[in-house]
Structure formats: structure tokens, C-alpha cells
Amino acid sequence: MPDLDAYLEQHSGRFESELCDLLRIASISADSAHRGDVRRAAQWVADQFRALKLDVELAETAGNPIVLATSAPVPGAPTVLVYGHYDVQPPDPLDQWTSPPFEPTVRGGNLYARGATDDKGQMFTHIKAAEAWIRTAGRLPVQLKFVIEGEEEVGSQNLEPFIAANTERLACDCVVISDNSQFAAGLPAITYGLRGIAYYELRLAGPKQDLHSGTFGGGVANPANALCAMLSALVNERGQVQIPGFYDDVEPLTAREREAFGRLPFDEAEFMRKLEVAALAGEEGFTTLERRWARPTFDISGLTSGYQGEGAKTVLPARATAKFSFRLVPRQDPKKISAALEQRLRALCPPGITLELIDFHGAPGIVVPLDSPYVAAAQRAIEAGFGRVPVFMREGGSIPVVAAFHDLLGVDTLLLGWGLDDDNTHSPNEKFCLADFHRGIKASAHLWHELSQIKKS
Amino acid sequence: MPDLDAYLEQHSGRFESELCDLLRIASISADSAHRGDVRRAAQWVADQFRALKLDVELAETAGNPIVLATSAPVPGAPTVLVYGHYDVQPPDPLDQWTSPPFEPTVRGGNLYARGATDDKGQMFTHIKAAEAWIRTAGRLPVQLKFVIEGEEEVGSQNLEPFIAANTERLACDCVVISDNSQFAAGLPAITYGLRGIAYYELRLAGPKQDLHSGTFGGGVANPANALCAMLSALVNERGQVQIPGFYDDVEPLTAREREAFGRLPFDEAEFMRKLEVAALAGEEGFTTLERRWARPTFDISGLTSGYQGEGAKTVLPARATAKFSFRLVPRQDPKKISAALEQRLRALCPPGITLELIDFHGAPGIVVPLDSPYVAAAQRAIEAGFGRVPVFMREGGSIPVVAAFHDLLGVDTLLLGWGLDDDNTHSPNEKFCLADFHRGIKASAHLWHELSQIKKS
Numbered sequence: 001m002p003d004l005d006a007y008l009e010q011h012s013g014r015f016e017s018e019l020c021d022l023l024r025i026a027s028i029s030a031d032s033a034h035r036g037d038v039r040r041a042a043q044w045v046a047d048q049f050r051a052l053k054l055d056v057e058l059a060e061t062a063g064n065p066i067v068l069a070t071s072a073p074v075p076g077a078p079t080v081l082v083y084g085h086y087d088v089q090p091p092d093p094l095d096q097w098t099s100p101p102f103e104p105t106v107r108g109g110n111l112y113a114r115g116a117t118d119d120k121g122q123m124f125t126h127i128k129a130a131e132a133w134i135r136t137a138g139r140l141p142v143q144l145k146f147v148i149e150g151e152e153e154v155g156s157q158n159l160e161p162f163i164a165a166n167t168e169r170l171a172c173d174c175v176v177i178s179d180n181s182q183f184a185a186g187l188p189a190i191t192y193g194l195r196g197i198a199y200y201e202l203r204l205a206g207p208k209q210d211l212h213s214g215t216f217g218g219g220v221a222n223p224a225n226a227l228c229a230m231l232s233a234l235v236n237e238r239g240q241v242q243i244p245g246f247y248d249d250v251e252p253l254t255a256r257e258r259e260a261f262g263r264l265p266f267d268e269a270e271f272m273r274k275l276e277v278a279a280l281a282g283e284e285g286f287t288t289l290e291r292r293w294a295r296p297t298f299d300i301s302g303l304t305s306g307y308q309g310e311g312a313k314t315v316l317p318a319r320a321t322a323k324f325s326f327r328l329v330p331r332q333d334p335k336k337i338s339a340a341l342e343q344r345l346r347a348l349c350p351p352g353i354t355l356e357l358i359d360f361h362g363a364p365g366i367v368v369p370l371d372s373p374y375v376a377a378a379q380r381a382i383e384a385g386f387g388r389v390p391v392f393m394r395e396g397g398s399i400p401v402v403a404a405f406h407d408l409l410g411v412d413t414l415l416l417g418w419g420l421d422d423d424n425t426h427s428p429n430e431k432f433c434l435a436d437f438h439r440g441i442k443a444s445a446h447l448w449h450e451l452s453q454i455k456k457s
Numbered sequence: 458m459p460d461l462d463a464y465l466e467q468h469s470g471r472f473e474s475e476l477c478d479l480l481r482i483a484s485i486s487a488d489s490a491h492r493g494d495v496r497r498a499a500q501w502v503a504d505q506f507r508a509l510k511l512d513v514e515l516a517e518t519a520g521n522p523i524v525l526a527t528s529a530p531v532p533g534a535p536t537v538l539v540y541g542h543y544d545v546q547p548p549d550p551l552d553q554w555t556s557p558p559f560e561p562t563v564r565g566g567n568l569y570a571r572g573a574t575d576d577k578g579q580m581f582t583h584i585k586a587a588e589a590w591i592r593t594a595g596r597l598p599v600q601l602k603f604v605i606e607g608e609e610e611v612g613s614q615n616l617e618p619f620i621a622a623n624t625e626r627l628a629c630d631c632v633v634i635s636d637n638s639q640f641a642a643g644l645p646a647i648t649y650g651l652r653g654i655a656y657y658e659l660r661l662a663g664p665k666q667d668l669h670s671g672t673f674g675g676g677v678a679n680p681a682n683a684l685c686a687m688l689s690a691l692v693n694e695r696g697q698v699q700i701p702g703f704y705d706d707v708e709p710l711t712a713r714e715r716e717a718f719g720r721l722p723f724d725e726a727e728f729m730r731k732l733e734v735a736a737l738a739g740e741e742g743f744t745t746l747e748r749r750w751a752r753p754t755f756d757i758s759g760l761t762s763g764y765q766g767e768g769a770k771t772v773l774p775a776r777a778t779a780k781f782s783f784r785l786v787p788r789q790d791p792k793k794i795s796a797a798l799e800q801r802l803r804a805l806c807p808p809g810i811t812l813e814l815i816d817f818h819g820a821p822g823i824v825v826p827l828d829s830p831y832v833a834a835a836q837r838a839i840e841a842g843f844g845r846v847p848v849f850m851r852e853g854g855s856i857p858v859v860a861a862f863h864d865l866l867g868v869d870t871l872l873l874g875w876g877l878d879d880d881n882t883h884s885p886n887e888k889f890c891l892a893d894f895h896r897g898i899k900a901s902a903h904l905w906h907e908l909s910q911i912k913k914s
Binding site for chain 2: 213224225237281300312
């Protein structure tokens with residue numbers, strides 16, 4: 001392997017400043033007002049690949065474009081697909097940001113901006129590692145195929161059809177994704193399991209318009225009352241989801257896995273202190289790591305109804321809406337969950353109320369095998385980049401494309417997270433540790449080398 | 458009684474145009490941004506009384522001023538206190554108004570504006586009736602004391618202390634309030650019962666900020682989940698409030714009253730058609746009129762939590778808030794309800810969540826006796842104004858001051874509503890039928906005469 005350290009050192013300032021340029025683009029995929037920004041971000045990423053002389057295409061979809069960039073084939077060495085996304089979550093509540101979400105700001109060694117870690121900053125490490133190889137050695141040791149999409153934060157609806165339609169162009173031996181976290185600061189990890197997701201919006205309607213709660217209250221069904229009753233009926237006091245068949249396909253955690261989780265240095269008191277909560281809660285009979293990584297959940301993400309201004313308004317609202325999701329574990333099928341949920345909600349819906357259920361997106365959970373040469377290569381690369389052997393962990397979030405790569409391309413994914421779990425992804429003050437940014441670039445550069453040592457027949 | 462008809466006829470257009478002037482003032486007491494408008498409305502009302510040469514005071518309170526106007530004493534005749542309010546509800550949702558809420562617009566014989574019926578339009582009928590007497594007969598047949606406040610829509614917090622501090626100045630033989638509805642179009646009513654109210658805001662807090670629902674979901678208590686569970690636990694599927702002691706002081710409806718309700722020409726199908734609901738709902742074992750007039754309720758008026766924008770945001774919200782109220786029936790004590798509610802909510806609040814309960818305002822329900830000369834006078838006056846003998850009814854809304862007048866001044870209130878129950882009070886497109894506005898003025902002018910016939914010792 002060539003010595004890339006000098007190059008990485010010399011250009012580290014530029015890497016940071018380029019990342020800031022990308023972070024300044026408010027590529028919020030959930031908000032159609034930012035469609036132009038989303039496209040600008042795609043162009044920006046494509047320009048990066050063009051500068052490296054990769055084969056670049058801005059592939060149009062029914063939604064936001066996918067940036068596809070391919071380097072030259074390397075006979076005898078594996079082909080590696082790198083997936084990432086250039087879109088970001090909405091930044092609100094805006095008033096809780098210390099510095100504006102789209103004005104990247106360094107404080108205490110961290111870069112603060114929406115998308116800093118999820119996923120612009122992490123995705124960018126692989127581009128800069130490729131650059132280091134190309135500028136230093138004049139070539140990459142493996143063929144890289146970058147797939148950088150713009151709809152990850154809204155369910156990647158157009159990605160799976162794109163993969164399905166391009167299986168030959170995207171053919172590879174493994175996938176690499178950096179869109180998650182280390183186990184803890186200074187303790188890098190390889191993530192072998194992800195939860196799935198099924199996200200919905202429930203809209204209830206009652207009378208044709210808001211009514212006086214005195215004149216009409218008690219005689220007309222109240223959609224806000226109905227919303228609370230229906231949603232609370234979806235989970236019991238023991239934290240168990242109350243939808244027929246919901247747990248049918250859930251595999252129990254093995255004793256071995258529970259032991260392995262238990263050995264990880266997870267400090268529950270420190271976790272509570274960081275979140276500023278007096279107690280943790282969740283499904284009865286499971287530890288906090290088990291609940292977050294390997295058990296399904298029901299979480300409301302948004303509630304809207306009636307009068308939300310200052311003071312008291314005595315209104316019986318005409319409408320009430322909730323956004324909510326289930327996190328799923330491997331083998332739970334989002335389609336099956338959707339059907340069971342809709343049936344359950346229709347049964348719970350009281351007379352005088354009509355319901356509309358919007359099924360936003362779903363993805364199954366996944367676990368990948370640990371006994372592969374790819375995983376071994378990733379272990380060595382991370383040790384080289386971070387100076388420490390990674391641990392194995394699972395992750396509560398969802399990266400739906402992992403299942404799609406498995407099903408459509410027949411390959412497993414290496415989930416190599418450079419972030420930290422207090423990075424405030426999806427929250428105000430999202431950040432990325434700049435030291436980890438540079439360690440990630442180094443680990444990625446080593447990864448291309450380590451993977452090139454796997455001989456292909 | 459002098460013949461006032463010619464005067465009322467001749468000035469009817471000006472009465473409407475003056476009312477429109479008052480309706481253009483956005484005197485929204487719930488919204489501190491409109492404090493200036495609230496004060497302008499008070500001045501406008503005071504100017505009306507000044508033009509009639511009444512004794513006028515703009516009495517300052519800790520909140521909005523109370524307009525107090527007194528006419529000359531009439532020896533041997535009763536003194537009548539007229540109560541009304543110049544403040545209005547917030548107009549939102551604004552996009553559902555056909556014409557802007559503070560630009561009064563006539564369509565189909567109705568005047569559309571926020572406050573048209575609640576209470577500016579109805580209150581104004583009594584001012585114009587007084588004007589007709591003064592301009593025509595040169596005097597009023599009874600002494601009138603007008604108390605027009607500016608905080609009715611936010612709980613009248615400062616009115617009761619004002620009455621308590623001014624019992625001699627406000628001493629009277631009966632109170633007249635027009636702030637409610639006829640039984641139906643063309644069927645005027647005297648309302649002898651009102652529900653009380655207890656209004657709250659519940660604020661739940663979980664983690665210090667919004668979190669990623671994948672990374673944290675299942676391991677941390679979700680305030681939006683908790684809000685739904687806690688609120689839905691306050692009422693069961695039979696529509697019964699689940700707070701210990703809530704029904705202890707509720708008097709059962711008498712067989713005679715249920716029969717009387719049953720005889721009123723209430724068309725349930727028409728009621729459903731107007732509200733555009735497929736079914737009615739409410740407490741088991743009661744009719745719709747009983748549920749709306751004479752049974753307590755629990756209604757959520759507003760829900761706020763997490764992400765409320767377009768699309769999907771996978772967030773575990775840090776906070777969740779609800780505004781809600783109980784309508785109370787006579788003998789239920791709002792203070793007792795507040796204490797029992799707070800205890801119940803604290804018991805329901807799950808670990809990891811903290812709660813704050815804001816007690817906005819409360820008022821007991823009330824019923825007034827029907828066998829008095831004041832009620833008989835009102836019957837005759839309404840017949841003169843509306844051409845039809847009024848029926849007796851109860852009303853689901855709350856006019857907290859009725860209990861205060863009873864307790865502090867020792868007098869009963871005549872509730873003479875000129876509105877209709879489809880007037881959209883507290884809703885978009887609030888209206889007041891202009892024919893009823895003029896009938897109300899005429900009934901009020903007759904009322905001063907009829908009351909003057911009650912001999913005082």
C-alpha cells in the first residue's frame with residue numbers, strides 16, 4: 001500500500017472546507033421548497049467525481065437524482081459499491097440551534113451543521129480516500145462504484161427501482177456504507193444489524209369545521225380525542241405493540257447475543273445524563289441496548305390538532321393528525337405490518353370519525369454475517385484509521401438500502417460508522433467530530449487496500 | 458310604552474354599519490399581539506355610551522379594561538345589569554374563512570365576521586335598544602348598568618374581582634345577557650341552564666431535545682406517546698370521564714327535564730347533515746341534547762408535538778402539549794376537578810417524562826329558576842321582538858359570570874340568546890343573522906318596558 005498519510009495531512013484543511021461547501025446547501029428532501037437545493041447538492045457531488053476523472057452520471061428518477069460514479073475495473077480484485085446520501089433532514093426546531101443549521105461552524109473540535117454526520121460528512125470520507133489514492137498512486141486498488149442518492153431521509157422510494165433496473169452496472173462484491181455511529185467516542189465499531197422501519201401519517205376528520213366545545217362538546221365525536229385513544233391503543237403499558245401478528249416474525253434474541261450486548265461498555269447513567277432524563281423506559285424484559293437495537297418499537301414523531309397558539313381556545317377541532325413509525329427487526333415485513341395496522345386502526349376508529357392512513361415508506365431490518373473476508377478487511381482498515389480494533393454492534397436506525405442491495409445484487413454491506421451517538425442526527429445541533437472525519441478518510445483509504453487483497457477468481 | 462318602531466326602522470342601516478365598525482377591530486384577547494386592538498374595542502364601546510350621556514368609566518384591571526356605563530336611577534322600577542363582552546376568539550384556521558374574519562361581509566342576510574354573534578353583535582342590540590328609548594322617549598324606563606368586559610374568551614379572570622370590589626355600584630335586580638342562541642331559526646328561547654368549564658394545558662417533556670427515533674426509539678420514553686396514553690386514560694369507551702370523584706356532585710337529570718328536552722323540535726339527522734358527520738357520539742345512555750346541555754364532557758382542543766411539516770421526519774420529540782377542557786354541570790366544582798385531575802395525571806405520567814399542568818380558568822355550571830316575574834317579562838318582550846313565544850332550553854357553553862352575579866350580587870340572570878347554533882362561534886365563518894340582530898334590538902327595547910312594570914317596594 002502506498003503511503004497516503006502525507007497527502008491526507010497536507011490536504012486536511014481543504015477537505016474540511018469542501019465539506020463545509022456541501023453542508024451550506026440546504027438539501028432537505030422532505031420539503032419541496034428545497035427542491036433546487038437538493039439538485040445543487042447532487043451537482044456538487046457529481047463535480048467531485050468528475051474532478052477525479054470517474055465515469056459520472058446524474059441519473060434522473062421520479063424524484064431526486066442519483067449520483068452514479070464508477071472507476072476503472074481492477075482485474076482480480078473485488079468491486080466495491082459505496083452508498084451514501086446527499087439529502088438531509090429538516091432542521092426544525094430552528095430556535096434550538098446554537099449556530100444556523102446551514103452555516104457550518106466549528107466548536108470544540110466538532111463541525112456543527114445539518115447533515116454534518118448524516119450523511120454528507122461520512123459519505124465524503126470515501127470520496128476523499130479515493131482522491132488520496134488517485135492523486136498519490138495514480139489509481140484505485142479496487143474498482144469503486146459510488147451510488148449517492150438524494151431521498152434517504154424520505155424513504156428512498158426511487159432507489160430500489162433504480163438498483164433493480166441497473167443490476168449489471170451496479171454489480172459488485174460488497175457494499176460499504178458509512179451512515180451510522182461508532183459504539184462510543186474512541187471505540188469504533190462494525191455494525192452487523194439494522195432495524196427496519198414502517199412510517200405513517202394518520203389523518204382523522206370529524207365535523208366539517210372546528211366547533212365550539214361548549215355548544216357541541218359531548219354530542220359530536222372529537223378527532224383529537226379519537227387520535228389519542230387510537231394511538232394509545234397501539235401499545236400497552238409494558239411497551240408491547242398491540243397489533244395482531246406484529247411479533248409473529250420477530251426472532252427472539254439469542255443468549256449469546258444478549259451476552260455480547262451485555263459486555264459492551266454501555267453506561268446507562270451517562271446515557272441518561274446526556275439525554276437529561278430521570279429514567280429510561282421501554283419494552284418490559286429487555287435492556288436498553290436490546291430495546292434500541294434488536295426490538296421493534298412504536299414512536300409518535302408528530303401530533304397536530306386544533307388550537308396551538310397562546311392561551312385557551314375552547315374549540316372542538318375538525319381534524320387531528322399524527323406521524324408515527326414502527327422500528328422493525330429482521331424478518332418483520334413492513335407490508336404485512338401496514339395491512340395489520342390499517343385493519344387495527346379501522347377497528348379502533350369511532351363512529352363520526354373518518355380516517356386516512358398514509359403509508360410513507362417501509363424497509364425491513366437486517367443482520368449480516370460476521371465470518372467473511374470483507375468483515376476481516378474492514379476490521380484491519382478501521383484499526384489502521386482509528387488506532388483501535390472495532391467492536392461489533394447493532395444499530396436502531398434503518399438504512400433501507402441494505403436490504404435492497406442484499407436482495408437485488410446478492411451482496412452484503414459493511415456498515416462502518418464514523419459518527420457518535422450524540423451527534424444529534426435528525427435533531428438540532430447536528431455535529432461531526434473533525435478528528436473522526438479525518439480518521440474515517442484514513443480508514444477508508446486502508447479499506448480499499450485491504451479489500452484489494454481479497455483475491456477474485 | 459312609546460312606539461319605538463319608527464326609530465328602529467329609520468336607523469337600522471346605521472345600526473348595522475356601526476356594528477361593522479366594531480367588528481373590524483381584531484380584539485382577540487387570547488393573543489397578546491392584539492392588546493392594542495382589545496383596548497381600541499373598549500374605547501369604541503365606551504364612546505357609544507358617552508353618546509347616550511350615560512355615566513361611563515373604562516375601569517382598568519390587571520388585564521383588559523371593563524366598560525362600565527350607568528343610566529339614571531328610576532325610582533320604583535328595577536335596576537337591570539346588562540353584561541356583554543367586546544373581546545373575540547382567535548380567528549384561525551384563517552384559510553377556512555370565505556371572507557376575512559375582520560372584514561364584515563353580508564351574504565344571504567347574514568353578517569360574517571369574528572365576533573358577529575359572540576358577542577359584539579348580540580351585546581350591541583342592548584346598546585341600540587337603550588339608544589331608541591333615549592332618543593325617542595328622552596329617558597330609559599329602568600336604570601341600566603352596562604358591564605362590557607374584554608376577557609370573556611380567556612376566562613374572565615379579572616371580572617369576578619371587579620364585581621366583588623364593586624358590589625354597591627353594580628347592585629341590581631336582575632342581569633340580562635345575550636351571548637348564546639335561540640333554540641332554532643325562528644324559535645327564540647330563554648336559556649335557564651349553562652355548563653361550567655375547566656380548561657387546561659398539559660405540557661410533557663422527555664429528553665432534552667428531539668432525538669433520532671431509530672437510534673433512541675424504544676429506549677427512551679416518548680412524550681407524544683405518553684400524551685396520547687395519558688389523555689386517552691381520562692375518558693373510557695362509553696364516554697365517561699375517568700377521574701376519581703368526577704361525577705360525585707353531578708345531579709341526575711330529572712324525568713321531567715328529560716321529557717321536556719325530548720319534546721323540543723330537535724332534528725338529529727339535520728344536525729348531522731349540517732356538521733357533515735356520519736354518526737353522533739357521546740356518553741352512553743343519554744340523548745344528544747342531554748349530552749350537549751346537561752352532561753359533563755372531556756374535549757381536547759389542541760395537540761402539538763414533534764414534526765408537523767410536510768413528509769416524514771423520524772424524530773422522537775422532546776416535548777408534547779395538549780389543550781383540553783371539561784364542561785361541567787351545576788354543582789361540579791372546577792377547583793375540586795383541578796385537584797383530582799392533577800393527581801390523576803401525575804399517577805399516569807410514565808417514568809422519564811415530566812409534566813406541567815396549566816390551569817387556565819374554571820367556572821361552575823348553573824341553572825336559574827323559571828318561576829319569576831323577570832322570566833315572565835322576558836317571555837313577553839321576546840314575543841314582541843320575534844313574534845313567537847320563546848321555549849325554555851339549556852346550553853352547553855359556559856358563561857362563567859352568571860355564577861359570579863349570583864354569588865356576589867345575589868341576582869339571577871336572564872339569558873336571552875339572539876344567535877343560532879350554526880353561527881360558527883369559535884369557528885371559521887362566524888355569522889349573525891341580520892334579521893335577528895334587529896329583532897333582538899326590538900325585544901331588548903320591549904324588555905326595558907316589561908321589566909319597568911315590575912313594581913319595586
